[in-house]
Amino acid sequence: MFEVKVDESELRKIYLKKLDEHLEKMDNELLFWDTDDLMKQTRLSWNTIQKEFFYDPRFPKRKLGRKWLFPARKTKEFLLEWLDEQE
Numbered sequence: 001m002f003e004v005k006v007d008e009s010e011l012r013k014i015y016l017k018k019l020d021e022h023l024e025k026m027d028n029e030l031l032f033w034d035t036d037d038l039m040k041q042t043r044l045s046w047n048t049i050q051k052e053f054f055y056d057p058r059f060p061k062r063k064l065g066r067k068w069l070f071p072a073r074k075t076k077e078f079l080l081e082w083l084d085e086q087e
Contacts, residue, residue: 033070053082
């Protein structure tokens with residue numbers, strides 16, 4: 001019989017490091033998000049996004065023709081700050 005002991009805090013550190021690496025890679029792949037990307041990343045509906053933060057003057061957005069574009073890195077930073085303010 002084998003017994004395996006796992007240091008959960010060390011396992012959590014490794015997991016979070018790998019997750020950060022993956023997110024960094026994804027951030028480098030996308031320069032802009034569109035409205036579909038924004039809804040996918042936030043898991044919020046378009047109506048909720050408009051109601052909660054779309055019109056916040058700090059929220060980075062540009063309209064190109066009929067399409068809204070959001071700089072991925074700045075949008076992510078804003079969303080993390082905005083979420084902290086909701087507590």
